[in-house]
Amino acid sequence: MEIDIAEELKQPEYTGENRCEPCTILNLAIAVVVSSLVARKTKLGGVLAIGLSITLIYLRGYLVPGTPTLTKRYLPPEVLRWFGKEPELELASGVGGVDSGDSPSNDSTDTPAAAAGSPSESHGESSEDDAPEEPVELDLETFFLSHDVLEPCADRDDLCLTDAFETDWLDAIDELDDDGVEPADAVAAFSFEEDPDDFDIESRDKAQLLVASHGIAGRWPSRPALIADIAASGVLEEWTPEWDDQGPETKGQVLNGLRMFLETCPTSGGEISMDEEVVESCCSSHDVIAVTCDETGERLFEQRLDTVDA
Known part of the structure; x- marks a missing residue:
């Protein structure tokens, strides 16, 4: 009893x-x-x-x-x-998002950029020339509009994918989904400089993690989100001449923002919805905006509500 x-x-x-x-x-x-x-x-x-x-x-x-x-x-x-607790939630923001880093230690060398071998990584003695560079902050709306990726929606006051870009993107998603995703695909999509053999893709619950030799280089909320980013990078390489010149974190910023404009689930083709949800860790919780595939429950995008401009 x-x-x-x-x-x-x-x-x-x-x-x-x-x-x-x-x-x-x-x-x-x-x-x-x-x-x-x-x-x-x-x-x-x-x-x-x-x-x-x-x-x-x-x-x-x-x-x-x-x-x-x-x-x-x-x-x-x-x-x-x-108590050694990280107050910020580890949201799955792809590569370069504020929540994408998940280093196994507090060593400064375990940041996503250093772990993933970004162009800013320095070897040997440091100097002003090889000091880490800050990722380029892009005005995403201007970037997308100027390259015909987005356009004003016909039926509402918002921005939508152009038909041409959406077609190319969905075709790239279908091809990548059929062939499967390899670490080398992600390494190439984000222009990491390390050997692709030094990376691996791990699943933790539904999240997909791109793991480098010294830490986690990227974190996606689901496999469809990872596939969407890799596919979009390949399309943007053809659509924007300067895409190859961007570093991993800048590419991650662009691709994470672009994912919000998908209107169908990348892999299942079902409808998606945007809602406010609560994401919790052991000692903190935050309201987030979540974009989710209705049929599968797989999340495509998440962002803390208090970081969204009013």
Whole structure:
């Protein structure tokens, strides 16, 4: 009977590897305060209170109902850093997005650019000439309009893919999907300088990760999103003369933005929808704009809502 009660109380989503240390510390502090107050009336009651509180925190991950939600929403980033928690969510933004890096350590050499061998990577002694260059910030709307990638929509006040570019893009997607995606395809699409053999594509849940020898070079929310980026890069190489001159992060910025304008799922051909969703990690949560394939549930694009210009 005792075992059954303990099993019913357990909440694996908030314990073990999923335990939120800030939540645990906060609830232990509350337990100590409450038990101290009880102990003023009866020492036995105080001992029982602290024992019961610790048991509940161990089994459930928290004592006070709603602690995980409150912590994720309102605990300051500085407090999360005290516990070694990264306050920013790791959104799948392709290559060069603010959330694409997932280095295995805090070493500065494990950034996506360094790990992926971007043109800004330096070898040997540093100098002003070989110092890392900042990725070029493009005005995406101007870039797309000037190269006939986008045009004003005929039926609404928005921008849409031009028929010609959409046709070329979908044809490239179909060809790539039929042949399969190799790490070398992604390396070529983003102009990484390292040997393609030093890269691999890994699946984590639904996400697709381009992994280099020193870290993660790119992260996509799904296989269709990765295929769409690689295919679009090949089409843009033909449509824009300066495409080959762009570095990996700039290409990633362009391709991630372009993915928003797909009107059908790249691989299944079904409809897509744009919604606001909540993305959570162990200790933080944020509202995001998500573009998702309706039939398969595969996500094509995600961006934090608070980073979108009003």
